[in-house]
Amino acid sequence: MSYTGGYVEHPFHYSGISTFAGFANKRNLDNVDLAIMGIPFDIGTTNRPGARLGPRAVRAVSNLAFRSDYLWTTESFNLKKACPNIIDYGDVGAAVGAKATEFMIRESYKHAKLILNSGASLVSIGGDHTIPYGPIIAASEKYGPLALLHFDSHQDSIPSHGDYSHANFAYDLAHEGCIDPSKSAQVCIRTRMENCGYNIIYANKVIELGPVGLANVIKSIVGNMPVYLTFDIDALDPAYAPGTGTPVCGGPSTNLIKCTLRELEGINIVAADMVEVSPTYDANEITALAAASIMQDIVYLIAKNRIKNN
Numbered sequence: 001m002s003y004t005g006g007y008v009e010h011p012f013h014y015s016g017i018s019t020f021a022g023f024a025n026k027r028n029l030d031n032v033d034l035a036i037m038g039i040p041f042d043i044g045t046t047n048r049p050g051a052r053l054g055p056r057a058v059r060a061v062s063n064l065a066f067r068s069d070y071l072w073t074t075e076s077f078n079l080k081k082a083c084p085n086i087i088d089y090g091d092v093g094a095a096v097g098a099k100a101t102e103f104m105i106r107e108s109y110k111h112a113k114l115i116l117n118s119g120a121s122l123v124s125i126g127g128d129h130t131i132p133y134g135p136i137i138a139a140s141e142k143y144g145p146l147a148l149l150h151f152d153s154h155q156d157s158i159p160s161h162g163d164y165s166h167a168n169f170a171y172d173l174a175h176e177g178c179i180d181p182s183k184s185a186q187v188c189i190r191t192r193m194e195n196c197g198y199n200i201i202y203a204n205k206v207i208e209l210g211p212v213g214l215a216n217v218i219k220s221i222v223g224n225m226p227v228y229l230t231f232d233i234d235a236l237d238p239a240y241a242p243g244t245g246t247p248v249c250g251g252p253s254t255n256l257i258k259c260t261l262r263e264l265e266g267i268n269i270v271a272a273d274m275v276e277v278s279p280t281y282d283a284n285e286i287t288a289l290a291a292a293s294i295m296q297d298i299v300y301l302i303a304k305n306r307i308k309n310n
Contacts, residue, residue: 012063013061013063013064018056018059018060019059019088020036020058020059020062020066020088020125020292020295021036021062021063021066021086021088021292021296022062022063023036023086023087023088024087024088025087025088025089025090026087026088026089027089027090029114029115029118029120030118031085032085032086032087032115032118032119032120033082033083033084033085033086033120033121033303033306034083034085034086034087034120034121034122034123034299034302034303034306035086035087035088035089035115035120035121035122035123036086036087036088036089036123036124036125037089037090037091037092037108037111037112037115037122037123037124037125038055038056038059038089038090038091038092038124038125038127039055039091039092039093039094039104039108039124039125039126039127039131039134039273040052040053040054040055040056040091040093040094040126040127041093041094041095041100041101041104041126041127041128041130041131042054042126042127042128042245042278043096043100043101043104043128043130044101044128044129044130044164044166045128045166045245046166046246047245047246048244048245048246048278048280048281049245049278049280050245050278050279050280050281051126051127051128051244051245051275051276051277051278052094052127052128053278053279053280054125054126054127054274054275054276054277054278054279054288054291055091055125055126055127056279057243057277057279057282057285057287057288058125058274058277058288058291058292058295059088059125060285060288061285061288061289061292062292062295064289064292065289065292065293065295065296066292066293066295066296066299067296070296070300071262077304079299079300079303082303082304082306082307083299083302083303083306086299089111089115092107092108092110092111093105093107093108093127093131093134095107101130101164104130104131104134105130105133105134105164106134107134108124108131108133108134108135109133109134109135109137109138110134111134112124112134112135112138112139112271113138113141113142116138116139116142116270116271117142121269121270121271121302121306122135122139122271122272123271123272123273123274123295123298123299123302124271124272124273124274125273125274125275125277125291125295126273126274126275126276126277127273127275127276128166128245128275128276129152129156129166129169129230129232129275129276130164130166130168130169131273131275132169132173132228132230132273132275133164133169133172133173135228135271135273136148136169136173136178136179136228136271137173137176137178138271139178139226139228139270139271140173140177140178140179142270143226143270144226145177145178145179145180145225146178146179146180146184146225146226146227146228146270147179147180147183147184147185147221147222147223147225147226147227147228148170148173148174148179148181148184148185148186148198148227148228148230149184149185149187149218149222149227149228149229149230149267149269150170150184150185150186150187150198150230150232151187151188151229151230151231151232151235151257152186152187152188152189152230152231152232152234152235153188153189153190153191153203153232153234153235153246153247153248153251154189154191154193154232154234154246154248155170155186155189155191155192155193155195155198155200156168156169156170156171156193156232157170157171157174157193157194157195157196157198158171158193158194159171159172159175160172166275166276170186170196170198171196174196174197174198175196179228180225181196181197181198181199182197182199183221183222183223183225184198184199184221184222185198185199185200185201185217185218185221185222186198186199186200186201187201187206187214187218187235188201188202188203188206188235188236188251188252189201189202189203190202190203190204190248190250190251191248199221201214201217201218203250203251203252204250206252206256207252207256210256211256211259211260211262211263212263214260214263215260215263215264216263218260218264218267219264219266219267222267222268224268225268226268226270227267227268227269227270228269228270228271228272229269229271229272229273229298229301230272230273230275231272231273231274231275231291231294231298232244232275232276233274233275233276233277233287233290233291234246234247234248234251234276235251235252235257236251236252236253236254236257236290237249237250237251237252237253238251239253240253240254240286240287240290241254241277241286241287241290241291242281242282242283242286242287243277243278243279243280243281243282243283243286243287243288244276244277244278244281244287245276245278245281246276254290254293254294257294258293258294258297261294261297261298261301262297264301265301265304266304266305266308267301267305268305268309269298269301269302269305272298272302274291274294274295274298277291
């Protein structure tokens with residue numbers, strides 16, 4: 001009996017080597033549409049460590065979350081036709097020691113640049129929220145200043161002064177000109193830091209607006225800019241994502257976020273990441289499952305955008 005539900009070699013959760021959604025693990029970028037890249041790094045964590053195990057945890061549940069009978073699969077849109085060559089690029093940037101952070105940034109930048117310059121789109125799996133440095137710098141070199149669409153309970157906008165942690169990228173990369181804060185949105189915020197020019201949509205406003213209203217606000221902010229989407233899993237309420245290093249109560253549900261992402265069709269996402277999944281603190285893999293499921297929405301957004309641009 002042949003299986004016809006998907007287009008990966010091992011479509012079942014229990015079968016085959018664990019890659020994201022069963023996509024082929026390779027680094028040959030010829031004709032690749034989208035690459036999934038792991039960055040297993042958490043030395044920038046200021047609270048509970050463990051996000052270095054995030055890429056492995058998200059991959060392990062991704063065949064459960066990344067379904068061929070997904071809601072967006074219709075007669076008019078099919079991911080296999082839109083992006084016939086999606087790969088799992090494997091992991092980069094893993095290191096220990098005094099210079100591990102600089103190594104991670106350098107290596108993730110190098111590989112992100114290779115992927116983006118090949119014409120493929122990129123979705124990274126962290127890792128803590130230090131990991132966007134390399135991919136954002138690479139994307140800004142290709143596309144110019146980016147609009148940052150940043151889902152998080154924290155603003156991550158403390159200047160690093162060269163001593164990088166997961167609390168710095170939004171400030172540093174805006175200061176370096178990689179990000180245009182005036183065209184960027186920080187969404188689901190429920191802690192305070194100094195605002196360095198971003199449009200902040202607090203968690204209570206997210207819930208008040210609902211998916212359609214929130215998506216309309218985000219679209220009005222980012223416009224036609226090239227967008228880098230970074231999703232910290234602690235944007236969700238800990239009831240839906242307990243497995244993270246710095247959980248903050250009062251956030252939205254997984255469903256609200258997934259519905260919002262579906263309403264964002266049309267924005268120009270050029271690269272993205274999913275960060276801060278810490279399986280050590282997870283319960284029954286619900287955080288990893290939420291992350292993989294949200295990644296499916298992000299992949300579909302990118303695929304639809306590639307069709308529009310091609």
